[in-house]
Amino acid sequence: MTTLRVPETRDFSSRLRSPAVTSRIGIALGISFGVCFVTGLFSHYAQLPDPVVPVPTAPAWGYRVTQGVHVLSGTAAVPLLLVKLWTVFPRLFLRPPRPSRELLVHLAERASIAALVASSVFLLATGLVNITAWYPWDFSFRTTHYAVAWIAIGSLAVHVAVKLPVVREALPRDVDDDGPPAGGGLTRRGLVRATWGAAGVALLATAGNSVGWLRSVSVLSVRSGDGPQGLPVTRTARAAGVAAAATSAAYALEVSHGGRTSAFTLEDLLSMPQRTETLPIACVEGWSESASWGGVRLRDVLDAAGVPRGTTVSVESLEERGAFRRSTLPASYADDDRTLVALVLGGEPLSIDHGFPARLIAPNRPGVKQTKWLGRISA
Amino acid sequence: MRATRGVVGAVGVVVGLYGAWLLLSRTDTDQLVSAVLWLGGGVVLHDAVLAPVVVVAGVVAARALPGTVRASLAVVAVVLGSLTLLSLPVLFGREPANPTLLDRDYTTGWLLVASIVVVVVACGTLVLERRRRGAGPGGR
Numbered sequence: 001m002t003t004l005r006v007p008e009t010r011d012f013s014s015r016l017r018s019p020a021v022t023s024r025i026g027i028a029l030g031i032s033f034g035v036c037f038v039t040g041l042f043s044h045y046a047q048l049p050d051p052v053v054p055v056p057t058a059p060a061w062g063y064r065v066t067q068g069v070h071v072l073s074g075t076a077a078v079p080l081l082l083v084k085l086w087t088v089f090p091r092l093f094l095r096p097p098r099p100s101r102e103l104l105v106h107l108a109e110r111a112s113i114a115a116l117v118a119s120s121v122f123l124l125a126t127g128l129v130n131i132t133a134w135y136p137w138d139f140s141f142r143t144t145h146y147a148v149a150w151i152a153i154g155s156l157a158v159h160v161a162v163k164l165p166v167v168r169e170a171l172p173r174d175v176d177d178d179g180p181p182a183g184g185g186l187t188r189r190g191l192v193r194a195t196w197g198a199a200g201v202a203l204l205a206t207a208g209n210s211v212g213w214l215r216s217v218s219v220l221s222v223r224s225g226d227g228p229q230g231l232p233v234t235r236t237a238r239a240a241g242v243a244a245a246a247t248s249a250a251y252a253l254e255v256s257h258g259g260r261t262s263a264f265t266l267e268d269l270l271s272m273p274q275r276t277e278t279l280p281i282a283c284v285e286g287w288s289e290s291a292s293w294g295g296v297r298l299r300d301v302l303d304a305a306g307v308p309r310g311t312t313v314s315v316e317s318l319e320e321r322g323a324f325r326r327s328t329l330p331a332s333y334a335d336d337d338r339t340l341v342a343l344v345l346g347g348e349p350l351s352i353d354h355g356f357p358a359r360l361i362a363p364n365r366p367g368v369k370q371t372k373w374l375g376r377i378s379a
Numbered sequence: 380m381r382a383t384r385g386v387v388g389a390v391g392v393v394v395g396l397y398g399a400w401l402l403l404s405r406t407d408t409d410q411l412v413s414a415v416l417w418l419g420g421g422v423v424l425h426d427a428v429l430a431p432v433v434v435v436a437g438v439v440a441a442r443a444l445p446g447t448v449r450a451s452l453a454v455v456a457v458v459l460g461s462l463t464l465l466s467l468p469v470l471f472g473r474e475p476a477n478p479t480l481l482d483r484d485y486t487t488g489w490l491l492v493a494s495i496v497v498v499v500v501a502c503g504t505l506v507l508e509r510r511r512r513g514a515g516p517g518g519r
Contacts (some may be wrong), residue, residue, distance in 0.1 A: 009418075012434070014437060025391065026423025026477060041382045046399065047396045049424075054466060058408045060504045075465060079457065079458075079461035079463050079465075082457075082460070082461050083457060083461075083465070085430065086430065087432060089426075089430050091507075092395060092426060110393075112391075113423070117397060117422055117425070118419065118421060121421030121422060121424075121492070122417055122466075125417070125421055126417065128465055128467075128468050129468045129472070131468075132469060132472045132473070132475070132481060133475050133477065133480055134468060134472050134473045135474070137414070137416075138409050138410055138412070138413035139406055139410040139413045139414045140406070140410065141415075143401075143405050144402065144410070144414050144515065145416075146401070147398050147401035147405065147406075148398065148402065148414075148418070149398070150394055150396035150398025150401060151394065151395050151399055151402070152390045152398070153391075153394060153395075153398075153403060154390075154392065154393070154394030154395025154396070154397070154398055155391065155434070156391070156393045157387050157388065157390055157394060157395075158387075158388050158391035158392060158395065158480075159391075159438060160387060160391075161384040161385070161387040161388030161391060162381075162384075162388065164380065164384050164387075165380070168380075181446070183446050184445060184446015184447055184449070184450065185441070185446040185449045185450050185453075186449065186450040186454070187450075187478055188416075190450060190454065191457070194453065194454040194457040194458060195457060197454070197457075198457050198461045198462065201458050201462055201492065201496065202461065202465060205462060205466075205488075205492055206465075207468035210490075212392040219483065219485075219487075219489075219492060220462070220466045220469055220483075220488050220489065221483070221487030221489055222469060222480065223480060223482060224479075224480060224482045224483050226477035226479065226482060227478075228479075232479035232480070233479045234477075236476070236477050236478075238476070239476060239477070244398065246466060251382060255425050268497075293463045312393040313425060339517075351462075362489050369516055371503055375429050
């Protein structure tokens with residue numbers, strides 16, 4: 001009987017582990033991480049309370065696409081990361097060289113791999129938990145996910161620099177360059193294809209969240225796409241604690257500018273020229289949906305209150321708490337014809353969960369900044 | 380190539396350290412402890428639990444099963460294993476107060492995908508096996 005001991009790299013005998021397999025899956029994983037990083041940076045910037053240069057208002061579906069791609073790219077990265085880690089797992093048991101310059105290089109590479117694996121698993125795990133609006137941690141998701149993303153992309157660059165010669169040698173060669181496995185079993189090409197298949201299945205099973213026509217296929221997506229007036233809700237009126245204020249008969253939208261405050265009751269708003277715009281609502285959690293919104297152009301309201309064009313305004317909800325109860329609307333958004341004080345969704349008055357009596361809806365703006373239960377606009 | 384690698388590596392170090400600085404400077408101690416637990420927890424769960432289980436399963440399968448069955452099982456394990464792992468939050472997560480969130484029957488959904496994957500892989504294996512036999516010594 002053999003005694004238990006810590007395994008060594010040569011104890012792992014599967015011939016499926018080869019630089020040819022690791023390189024191919026690694027490249028796909030690197031691309032998906034790159035896409036996640038760029039779209040994540042954009043989302044982080046778009047959510048800044050007061051960005052130096054505002055995100056452009058066109059195309060209206062911009063944030064919808066970038067954030068959908070962000071979440072989907074992260075989802076597809078899960079099988080890629082798991083198989084990638086499996087192919088290199090034996091290297092965890094590499095014995096360090098004797099004290100020398102090589103040992104330092106060895107330890108530095110180990111440190112970069114530790115940072116890469118820890119940050120990669122962290123980003124995918126917290127991202128997947130966060131999209132279910134579950135926060136089983138004490139840190140701020142946005143701050144920490146953002147900081148760890150920089151660690152991941154930095155250690156990924158180091159890893160690419162270290163492994164470039166291995167990849168260049170392995171890629172041009174056939175994956176199964178030593179023939180089919182002797183005892184049958186999976187070929188390396190089979191493993192690579194199974195990994196692509198796993199990424200494809202993961203995408204199909206979840207993409208309906210952001211790609212409407214896949215909704216019936218995506219049985220594991222976080223949202224079915226249903227909700228009041230056919231539209232999902234991220235923050236309910238109950239969660240925001242606004243039901244009483246929003247349904248009060250004394251409701252009026254206050255617009256203040258230069259010491260002067262105008263109040264618009266719901267009747268006042270309904271008696272102004274009504275417009276209809278088809279605009280998407282796109283949440284940071286990746287779900288998005290296009291809808292037909294009716295209401296008054298924000299610019300018309302601002303004109304009536306004497307707010308000149310080119311003014312950046314601050315939009316406040318009736319909510320008393322919440323990180324996003326107030327948001328800044330840059331002048332380019334406030335003056336855009338498509339930006340509405342929406343009163344109607346799909347031809348019906350807004351439901352309370354969609355922001356009754358009035359909400360902001362603007363093109364290319366993260367969902368959290370599409371302020372619901374509008375209470376006050378100040379210039 | 381040496382120069383390119385040097386530049387990419389150096390940029391990587393700077394970018395990674397910037398991330399570490401962001402993490403340390405923008406989170407207070409409680410938050411940092413929680414973040415470090417999640418960072419380390421992921422590595423420990425993978426390296427000490429998931430990976431050994433998969434390796435042992437692979438060794439057992441290699442000894443006990445014929446090649447064709449093993450190959451099909453490996454494909455099912457790659458596809459369904461990763462899909463299950465990424466679906467853990469919807470399968471076993473918290474029940475949200477929001478009726479438009481997690482509003483599907485995820486257990487049924489998972490069973491449906493699992494059955495489709497198993498059937499597709501089984502059919503694929505049969506077709507490949509047939510083709511292999513047809514092209515074998517007796518076939519041509």
